[in-house]
Amino acid sequence: xxxxxxxxxxxxxxxxxxxxxxxxxxxxxxxxxxxxxxxxxxxxxxxxxxxxxxxxxxxxxxxxxxxxxxxxxxxxxxxxxxxxxxxxxxxxxxxxxxxxxxxxxxxxxxxxxx
Amino acid sequence: xxxxxxxxxxxxxxxxxxxxxxxxxxxxxxxxxxxxxxxxxxxxxxxxxxxxxxxxxxxxxxxxxxxxxxxxxxxxxxxxxxxxxxxxxxxxxxxxxxxxxxxxxxxxxxxxxxxxxxxxxxxxxxxxxxxxxxxxxxxxxxxxxxxxxxxxxxxxxxxxxxxxxxxxxxxxxxxxxxxxxxxxxxxxxxxxxxxxxxxxxxxxxxxxxxxxxxxxxxxxxxxxxxxxxxxxxxxxxxxxxxxxxxxxxxxxxxxxxxxxxxxxxxxxxxxxxxxxxxxxxxxxxxxxxxxxxxxxxxxxxxxxxxxxxxxxxxxxxxxxxxxxxxxxxxxxxxxxxxxxxxxxxxxxxxxxxxxxxxxxxxxxxxxxxxxxxxxxxxxxxxxxxxxxxxxxxxxxxxxxxxxxxxxxxxxxxxxxxxxxxxxxxxxxxxxxxxxxxxxxxxxxxxxxxxxxxxxxxxxxxxxxxxxxxxxxxxxxxxxxxxxxxxxxxxxxxxxxxxxxxxxxxxxxxxxxxxxxxxxxxxxxxxxxxxxxxxxxxxxxxxxxxxxxxxxxxxxxxxxxxxxxxxxxxxxxxxxxxxxxxxxxxxxxxxxxxxxxxxxxxxxxxxxxxxxxxxxxxxxxxxxxxxxxxxxxxxxxxxxxxxxxxxxxxxxxxxxxxxxxxxxxxxxxxx
Amino acid sequence: xxxxxxxxxxxxxxxxxxxxxxxxxxxxxxxxxxxxxxxxxxxxxxxxxxxxxxxxxxxxxxxxxxxxxxxxxxxxxxxxxxxxxxxxxxxxxxxxxxxxxxxxxxxxxxxxxxxxxxxxxxxxxxxxxxxxxxxxxxxxxxxxxxxxxxxxxxxxxxxxxxxxxxxxxxxx
Numbered sequence: 012x013x014x015x016x017x018x019x020x021x022x023x024x025x026x027x028x029x030x031x032x033x034x035x036x037x038x039x040x041x042x043x044x045x046x047x048x049x050x051x052x053x054x055x056x057x058x059x060x061x062x063x064x065x066x067x068x069x070x071x072x073x074x075x076x077x078x079x080x081x082x083x084x085x086x087x088x089x090x091x092x093x094x095x096x097x098x099x100x101x102x103x104x105x106x107x108x109x110x111x112x113x114x115x116x117x118x119x120x121x122x123x124x125x
Numbered sequence: 126x127x128x129x130x131x132x133x134x135x136x137x138x139x140x141x142x143x144x145x146x147x148x149x150x151x152x153x154x155x156x157x158x159x160x161x162x163x164x165x166x167x168x169x170x171x172x173x174x175x176x177x178x179x180x181x182x183x184x185x186x187x188x189x190x191x192x193x194x195x196x197x198x199x200x201x202x203x204x205x206x207x208x209x210x211x212x213x214x215x216x217x218x219x220x221x222x223x224x225x226x227x228x229x230x231x232x233x234x235x236x237x238x239x240x241x242x243x244x245x246x247x248x249x250x251x252x253x254x255x256x257x258x259x260x261x262x263x264x265x266x267x268x269x270x271x272x273x274x275x276x277x278x279x280x281x282x283x284x285x286x287x288x289x290x291x292x293x294x295x296x297x298x299x300x301x302x303x304x305x306x307x308x309x310x311x312x313x314x315x316x317x318x319x320x321x322x323x324x325x326x327x328x329x330x331x332x333x334x335x336x337x338x339x340x341x342x343x344x345x346x347x348x349x350x351x352x353x354x355x356x357x358x359x360x361x362x363x364x365x366x367x368x369x370x371x372x373x374x375x376x377x378x379x380x381x382x383x384x385x386x387x388x389x390x391x392x393x394x395x396x397x398x399x400x401x402x403x404x405x406x407x408x409x410x411x412x413x414x415x416x417x418x419x420x421x422x423x424x425x426x427x428x429x430x431x432x433x434x435x436x437x438x439x440x441x442x443x444x445x446x447x448x449x450x451x452x453x454x455x456x457x458x459x460x461x462x463x464x465x466x467x468x469x470x471x472x473x474x475x476x477x478x479x480x481x482x483x484x485x486x487x488x489x490x491x492x493x494x495x496x497x498x499x500x501x502x503x504x505x506x507x508x509x510x511x512x513x514x515x516x517x518x519x520x521x522x523x524x525x526x527x528x529x530x531x532x533x534x535x536x537x538x539x540x541x542x543x544x545x546x547x548x549x550x551x552x553x554x555x556x557x558x559x560x561x562x563x564x565x566x567x568x569x570x571x572x573x574x575x576x577x578x579x580x581x582x583x584x585x586x587x588x589x590x591x592x593x594x595x596x597x598x599x600x601x602x603x604x605x606x607x608x609x610x611x612x613x614x615x616x617x618x619x620x621x622x623x624x625x626x627x628x629x630x631x632x633x634x635x636x637x638x639x640x641x642x643x644x645x646x647x648x649x650x651x652x653x654x655x656x657x658x659x660x661x662x663x664x665x666x667x668x669x670x671x672x673x674x675x676x677x678x679x680x681x682x683x684x685x686x687x688x689x690x691x692x693x694x695x696x697x698x699x700x701x702x703x704x705x706x707x708x709x710x711x712x713x714x715x716x717x718x719x720x721x722x723x724x725x726x727x728x729x730x731x732x733x734x735x736x737x738x739x740x741x742x743x744x745x746x747x748x749x750x751x752x753x754x755x756x757x758x759x760x761x762x763x764x765x766x767x768x769x770x771x772x773x774x775x776x777x778x779x780x781x782x783x784x785x786x787x788x789x790x791x792x793x794x795x
Numbered sequence: 796x797x798x799x800x801x802x803x804x805x806x807x808x809x810x811x812x813x814x815x816x817x818x819x820x821x822x823x824x825x826x827x828x829x830x831x832x833x834x835x836x837x838x839x840x841x842x843x844x845x846x847x848x849x850x851x852x853x854x855x856x857x858x859x860x861x862x863x864x865x866x867x868x869x870x871x872x873x874x875x876x877x878x879x880x881x882x883x884x885x886x887x888x889x890x891x892x893x894x895x896x897x898x899x900x901x902x903x904x905x906x907x908x909x910x911x912x913x914x915x916x917x918x919x920x921x922x923x924x925x926x927x928x929x930x931x932x933x934x935x936x937x938x939x940x941x942x943x944x945x946x947x948x949x950x951x952x953x954x955x956x957x958x959x960x961x962x963x964x965x966x967x
Contacts, residue, residue, distance in 0.1 A: 081907025083932030692883035
């Protein structure tokens, strides 16, 4: 019974200080992708859409639609995109509306024409 | 005043005889009602007589008859006052109940005839003034109760129940005759008052023999363990008002007999009488409630509960005798008051519960707890009245059961005042056993009320129960009596104190009731509470949240979603707790006592039970029948078998017997 | 054009959602949560269970788990709303007294991973109205805490301001 007491004295308070302060490692948690819109092309985006098993990515003309609600943070799109995408590092995504979870990224890159 | 009391008693007896004769016309509705009206008048007379007798505190004697038939003495003594009050209340309640319960017909005629005669006989037992009158009244009462039990003699089990009743009643009667014979020969008189006055002439060993025989004899009628086996068989098979009469009144006559012997005819007995009585009482209480918890038949359950309460009453009597023997006369008188008070209380609420059990049986079609359920919606008035009776019998404040059990505990806990350590410890152990029964009784009655009334109906007949034309007035009268006896306890105890003063000669009014309507257990610095103020307090305390709710509840419509059942797709009534499962913790804990016989049949060995139903059968072993009665019966049978050759039927052998007896008589008387 | 036309469905839904949130902010100091699993893989449940552990400790913020929907203010629903769990979810929703709110937790509950077919609804808001959405697979306990604090109005939500366009000037 006393072991937790001594352990507590040694370790100090282990409880997170959130919401006053967010833990430093929070940004390393699995998070949705963020894209370099300048490097996105329509063909690349179609590949990314095919790579998403959860249906979070879809393309609408020259816009990439990212549904944060459906994103599982699996990273398949990051692999397929190469340097065009990286993890956003944003773990706190609670929303009061479903619409606010749908983000639009414009496709600004030019396709390589042979 | 005493003439008025005697007049009322005679009027009650006359009214019941009138009811008996009117009952012969009960083939028609008018006859039934007329009989009930006479019985109600008789009940009122008896109740008033009992109350007046208790308040007045002294009795009277009547001599009837004379000449060649012989005279019979009737003595209206204060000790019988609570029982006379009780017989009045029971008779009145049954009278109000009867017309709506019984169907008209020849069977009802005969039944009501013997029932009202049984009432007269019970009253005669209570007012009998000499030994012969007592014994005649007692035996008539027993035979008439036997006929009451046999109302539906063609049903299975009724004949056996009646036989058990009459057989054990006769054994008890023999013992009572023996006890009275000892007293009569030793004191040289048949008159009870004279026996009481000359009781010092009965010497040591005869005294104990008389008391113990009387304890056993009256114990058979009262239902003390191990003399109780007829009770759970006989009480359920009688009609509801007959069961109420048996359980509410007739077993109290056994208690009256024990009190008569212990406090009037053989007062000042040694302490071990009291301790033995108390031990039997405590054992009856615990065993009664333990067996009650295993019962699924509502009326058998109530019968075992009667055994438990008789145990409590007899414990109070025995402890009172023990305290008196050790010089603590105040506490001894106090415990006598407790015993009388609890007799009346139990008579009232047990009668109520048996009458309501009859209503449930007629309305829902079954007495099996595992098939009832949800009756609180179908039978609302019955539910309310039954709740009052259940709260009273479970000894919850502020009703009468709580007051009398509180007083019993306070009396038993004063065992430390006794100089003998052993006796003091035994008394406190008895207190602990009664406390155990109190807890088990709350469990048992939560089950007995909750399973039939709450939840969902467990069978179709229960779902169709209807309160139309079910009797309400009789049980309602008793419910009112419960409330009055509880809240008006100071009044009741004043009267009982006068009764006790007449019986033991000690007036403990100052150590029983102090100002502000408070009851104290014969010692001013031990404990105390006021039933009246407690009731007022409870009403106030429950009224405050109710008033807050009524004032502050939302005005709009409220939403009534279905009961949260965990999200089960289809909640069936069969998924509820049954009476059997409710008592499971007690069953498991006390398994060495129950020694159950368990049968388990599976349709297949599939552990998930998918391939068919599982049959589980649980039977409590009747240890008294198996280990006490069967050996005795076996011995008697063996002796009878050995003696059979004497009755060979050969005339020559009989002539030889006559010749031998003549020879012996000649030799002895020469 | 007169403005006394009756409110449209969407406006009504928005108003009632706002009222629910305002009512729920009354519970900001003490909120009782009942979890409902409509067919999840139980990883969201593991994260939810961690909320009571010492590192995240939701009790210090005034949140409590309760097994009975009758005592709950907030229903925390996980899983893709399997049709076989309709009965469970709807009964739990009906049994929760007003004012109440529903928080849908995890990618499954928000419509991801499993599309709608004849065995599952796919998203919880197709069965009961949802007030707060917490994405993640599973959402970390920090995300769950943020969701709860947003639900009772003690924190503002941040996702509206989030931009996933790294080449845009507004990137945080």
